Amino acid sequence: MYQNPILYADYSDPDVIRVGEDYYMVASSFTYLPGVPLLHSRDLVHWEIINYCVSSLPFEKYDRPSHGSGTWAPSIRYHEGTFYVFVPLPDEGIFVATSKDPYGEFKLHCLQEAVGWIDPCPFWDEDGKAYMVFAYANSRSGIKHRLDLVEMDVTCTKLLGDPVTIFDGEQLGPTTEGPKMYQYQGYYYILMPSGGVAVGWQSVLRSKSLKGPYEYRIIMHQGNTDINGPHQGGWVTSVDGRHWFVHFQDVHELGRIIHLQPMCFNNGWPFIGTEQNGDGIGEPVREWRLPAEGQPEYEIAQSDAFEGDRLGLQWQWQANPQEFFYSMKGHAGLRLFCLSNKTRENYLWYAPNALTQIPQHRAFSVTAKVRLQGKELGDMASIGMIGHQYAYLGIQKTEEGHALTLYTGDVTVNTFEGEANETLNVSCPYKGDTVYLKFEVFENKTYRFAWSEDGIRYTSIGGANPLRRATWTGAKLCLWSANKNNWLSEGYGEYEFIYIEDRSNC
Template sequence: MSLLYQNPIIHADYADPDVIRTGKDFWLVSSSFHQLPGLPLLHSRDLIHWKIVNHIITALPSPEYDSVQPGKGVWAPSIRFHNDQFWVFYSLPDTGIFVTHARDPLGKWSEPRCLKAEPGWIDPCPFWDDDGRAWLIHAFAFSRSGIKNKLQLVEMMPDASRLLDNERIIFDGTPSHPTLEGPKLYKRNGEYWIFAPAGGVKRGWQTVFRATSLYGPWAFRDVLHQGATPVNGPHQGAWVELPNGENGFIHFQDKGVYGRIIHLQPLRWANDGWPHIGKPLDENGKGQPVQTYRLPALAPSPCVLQDSDDFAGGKPGLQWQWQANPQDNWLASGPVGLSLRCIPTPADLSLYYLPQLLLQKFPAERFSARVVVQPVFYQQGDEGGIAIYGQRFAALCVMLTDTGITLCFRHGWMDDRGAINEAVLPVRELNDIAHIELGYCVSYDGLVSFRYRLSGDSWQSVTPPFSASAGKWIGARMGIYARGQHEEHTGKVTFSRFVVTQQ
């Protein structure tokens, strides 16, 4: 048995992670943007193996999110345990800062409450001090607030019921730390610490700030850079302390089409009191990411991050998210598998803006997926199939046309002007076919080969291959869908077991 772990520990898009430990349990939350249910909650016992165990919110509190809003929604949450409760703070960048809590993280969380209706206040993190006072630190989105590169501290009622009116900018990173954001506030040995990223997601770095007062002055060090490694922009995450005093730092790497994947770095506190993260890069305490490292001093607790799904009870598993607030009539009942109704949508509505797309993250650098598709169509325009979603998107679908059921390849992209271009190409006629198996193989850099198989036949590839891309602030997604064009949406598509094989 290997005594080493290998980075990334999660090769999937869990952007802006925050992690805490309660006893033997580790809990991770991440940004979910416009996809719902939102705020996925992951659990681990060994910091290496993770599993999705809940979603903290089921919908977003505005009719705006009944339609697809790429890049909006939940940004950079934080999770804390205080007063025997779990707390999650997050922002909707166009609305403000929200809070929700639960005594049982696996159960239903409280209805989110808006702490501050202030567009552009983002990346909130709470802090309860030893004297009983409570605080909130946050960053700014320039696109909404006109402010950037600054961290603000606000006092908060200890029960997190409201913020108090004593806002103060405690650090201005304009000259030295552009795109300063995502702060996490801690206390250690009587000193206050802020872990915050700067420099942007592609080429940024991790900075740590230190002070004896919450109002500063704050000394700082840049503690994690890419260095000589392939791990670009290693930053924005969480300091975690193990029961034996060992420490780690969990952060993301922006890997383009795959999204923001998760790494674990060793962290040690040096004699001068500053944290050293990763492998030493210079004599000033700056580190670079490790590819492998010794396992944390925790009992191994293997589990698998969900990808395949047998749709037990006709419901999607926790790995799936819709593109907008979910509606009850999107699902139909059926004896086996997951049945999606052919919900009427305008014929010219692009797949990119289709709310009932049911998607999950790319689970690995290379993988394949397949699913049996059984259409029950009644009206022209009924369709359903598998999709790859990003700012370039594609689907292999079955469609009822004036000549019968046809296998089609639908693809499109968003151009530099923000306009959607989309086309539908017939692949072959499928009359008298009861069901068909659809799938794709994803290779390096998100190169996708769509394929299909009729009963008893071999797999047939659809050419040319499709080059997937990231979406707005998210990596590419894969999934399934159904749609129609008529109000009497009696058609449906049943998907029987979605099988993912990682390579």
């Protein structure tokens, strides 16, 4: 048996395919880059990160944080030997990343410049023609309940004609989005969430013709379970012919976590989950039989000793990656340089060089051994949590010598670069240049910092901090070095290791 959620981690807007006996899943990344993580599994339950589909975004805007923008809900398909990942940028258009090798480099090109087009999914019909179904972002276009279909060339480089509306859900399916198109036993199906992220449901459209008209039905909802949503995902058929549906659940502070549901067909209609309350609509399951036994039990990497000369795949920057952010060559550990911010205050919310990671547990602890090689006053090396309220603890070079400093931030405008206020809450003298920094996230959705000289005896610092989500993502843990005076500096923080421990149910 397996337990839901299969990943207590913010891999939002998942889509999944099977190629042979291997499963591949993609997810949203927004302002965090490299973007659109590509995950691999052999049983749909245990996953590993193997690549990113977007190394960086070709717009100067993304050289700085652009919260809530960037890579939205992607889709993945495999067609004639090529992996196609459709990536919507709600402010720039629909992009396509392609590769012959899921472990190799993905090349990104623009399919269509547009504002407000989101959630695209490609489909190759039996006659050889190719199409894209997509939705609209209400925040950009004023539309949130319409699905359009447009023909494109078979290699997904240009559109052929104008989009046509195939579903208007203003009454039936408000906030219809995330469409995924399939063909099965003579029908075209479009699976889609409706009703919104937190309280919506799963719907399906069905037609004998690609262009409709389509029938509509609700096929999974929260019902009498505690799994709210349940929201956007993808359908995949396993090697043995069984059907499965991967989707997310919004748990707010830590984002949108991943569930796996059994799926079957009843009189030509998909049915997801199990019937639990007699209303004829499926509800999500908490546990079910494994799709495949005896397969590798992959895990997502978390802790890191920073060996080798490149970052692990668990890490993303808060903007386009730059080589001058860090170094791992010719020395032990990870060096994050104490950069200034050329455009505004040097706050964490504005920092492109904040190195982030998606938490993998509902409660956890993070410990890092940090050495500050400060060159200028204000140089700081820190660890923390990024969200609409955030905090970070670091070792900082001050006029009196080194100090342990704890900052908190409050985001007042949470889109694009936004606006934030920061406060220095605690500053206490510290004799050395090396310190163990720690924080623990609790199940009551707070977290608290501590420090140690020897890595054994820890002293708490500051009070409880409220865990808050970021824009369209869960809160993320981070490592950040900066000059808090916003001066140019050649200083850096050296991170010997980071150790992350699951503290759920402790």
